[in-house]
Amino acid sequence: MKNQIHSYLNRYASFSNEETNAFFSYLSPKTFLKKDFLLNEGDVCKHKFFILDGLVRLFNIDSKGHENIIHFGIEHWWTTNWESFITEKPSLVYIQALEDTTVLTLSKENLEKAYMNIPKLERVFRITTENMLIAIERKNEFYIKMSSKERYEFFVKELPSFVQRVPQYMIASYLDITPEYLSELRKKK
Amino acid sequence: MKNQIHSYLNRYASFSNEETNAFFSYLSPKTFLKKDFLLNEGDVCKHKFFILDGLVRLFNIDSKGHENIIHFGIEHWWTTNWESFITEKPSLVYIQALEDTTVLTLSKENLEKAYMNIPKLERVFRITTENMLIAIERKNEFYIKMSSKERYEFFVKELPSFVQRVPQYMIASYLDITPEYLSELRKKK
DNA sequence: CGTCTATTTGAATGTACTCAAAAGCGGTGG
DNA sequence: CCACCGCTTTTGAGTACATTCAAATAGACG
Numbered sequence: 001m002k003n004q005i006h007s008y009l010n011r012y013a014s015f016s017n018e019e020t021n022a023f024f025s026y027l028s029p030k031t032f033l034k035k036d037f038l039l040n041e042g043d044v045c046k047h048k049f050f051i052l053d054g055l056v057r058l059f060n061i062d063s064k065g066h067e068n069i070i071h072f073g074i075e076h077w078w079t080t081n082w083e084s085f086i087t088e089k090p091s092l093v094y095i096q097a098l099e100d101t102t103v104l105t106l107s108k109e110n111l112e113k114a115y116m117n118i119p120k121l122e123r124v125f126r127i128t129t130e131n132m133l134i135a136i137e138r139k140n141e142f143y144i145k146m147s148s149k150e151r152y153e154f155f156v157k158e159l160p161s162f163v164q165r166v167p168q169y170m171i172a173s174y175l176d177i178t179p180e181y182l183s184e185l186r187k188k189k
Numbered sequence: 190m191k192n193q194i195h196s197y198l199n200r201y202a203s204f205s206n207e208e209t210n211a212f213f214s215y216l217s218p219k220t221f222l223k224k225d226f227l228l229n230e231g232d233v234c235k236h237k238f239f240i241l242d243g244l245v246r247l248f249n250i251d252s253k254g255h256e257n258i259i260h261f262g263i264e265h266w267w268t269t270n271w272e273s274f275i276t277e278k279p280s281l282v283y284i285q286a287l288e289d290t291t292v293l294t295l296s297k298e299n300l301e302k303a304y305m306n307i308p309k310l311e312r313v314f315r316i317t318t319e320n321m322l323i324a325i326e327r328k329n330e331f332y333i334k335m336s337s338k339e340r341y342e343f344f345v346k347e348l349p350s351f352v353q354r355v356p357q358y359m360i361a362s363y364l365d366i367t368p369e370y371l372s373e374l375r376k377k378k
Numbered sequence: 379c380g381t382c383t384a385t386t387t388g389a390a391t392g393t394a395c396t397c398a399a400a401a402g403c404g405g406t407g408g
Numbered sequence: 409c410c411a412c413c414g415c416t417t418t419t420g421a422g423t424a425c426a427t428t429c430a431a432a433t434a435g436a437c438g
Contacts, residue, residue, distance in 0.1 A: 060330075083326065123315075126314050129315060130271065133318060133322050133325070140329060145251065148394070168416075178394075178395060184418085358383095367426075368386095369386075372387080375385095
């Protein structure tokens with residue numbers, strides 16, 4: 001698990017073992033059971049989570065009481081509510097484990113310390129944030145142009161493991177399709 | 190114009206006049222006439238542009254020959270094709286001036302030099318990239334939930350200056366509405 | 379004033395949603 | 409091991425939202 005962190009850091013700058021260890025010391029492992037919340041609506045999101053094992057969803061509940069899934073998170077991904085984490089305002093979303101999930105937590109406090117002690121980290125996080133930006137924009141461009149059917153087919157093709165692990169109505173929510181209509185689409189195909 | 194840059198840099202770290210000047214020396218002004226392209230599809234995007242005055246659009250052309258506007262850029266905003274700029278792959282999009290536009294260009298080469306000479310810049314760009322990420326996610330969440338009508342009303346309310354300066358069919362494109370339907374919506378209202 | 383571009387209008391169509399109800403499926407207790 | 413309960417998925421009818429295509433009208437600019 002330290003390996004994963006080491007290779008993550010060394011993608012965009014070179015870190016000695018000491019530096020990796022220093023960074024690692026800011027992280028602490030935590031386990032959530034299925035249905036546990038990593039973050040509740042209304043709370044300030046004080047951590048980034050590096051998922052070692054498991055699956056989470058980030059969602060909100062709208063004025064009609066409907067859950068809207070915004071992201072999934074899976075092994076080897078960082079997940080957090082960026083907006084709340086950065087602005088330190090109460091979260092509008094929930095993060096919930098869909099399976100028993102083990103994470104490394106990185107508190108905002110520790111992250112700031114880490115930036116101070118290992119300035120090279122700024123570069124790593126600058127670059128990985130840029131990459132996320134690209135990924136989000138690319139996803140948007142695809143999704144906006146696609147019909148519901150195409151979105152679903154794309155999802156199945158790109159993320160087959162999610163199709164196995166996530167109930168269909170949650171996939172529908174993520175793709176902004178009603179569960180009824182997704183069911184129809186699957187039949188037609 | 191150096192003021193704008195100075196205040197931009199000092200939002201997230203403190204820069205001396207010397208450092209600001211050093212950064213400024215990496216920038217070079219350039220003027221584009223209305224309809225000129227800052228970036229062509231197929232070219233690698235080698236610059237970030239800080240818009241001093243004017244208005245640009247970033248768009249692609251889909252398989253049916255339709256233009257799809259992805260972003261607008263306006264005074265005091267940075268604009269670029271992130272994906273091409275970062276990956277150095279040919280751009281899938283165009284950036285075009287909708288008015289006569291003056292920018293400061295920052296080449297990727299110069300930006301890398303600047304990171305080397307003024308490491309604090311990593312922090313500034315890390316933070317501003319995070320802020321962009323938040324802005325994009327927030328926009329998505331809003332837009333996904335909104336009907337065409339709501340999207341248009343939101344746009345008019347949030348960005349009234351664009352409504353003045355951008356032709357209606359381009360606003361339709363940006364909001365993913367056909368120009369015909371946007372026309373209807375405006376009538377109904 | 380004429381030409382080119384942008385906007386509006388209208389009819390027909392398609393895509394996706396709502397609501398209600400039925401069917402399927404998995405786990406739990408008897 | 410079966411029966412039941414709760415949750416997920418499917419089915420179907422009716423409807424709303426938004427698109428396509430074609431054509432008319434309006435506006436901007438030389």
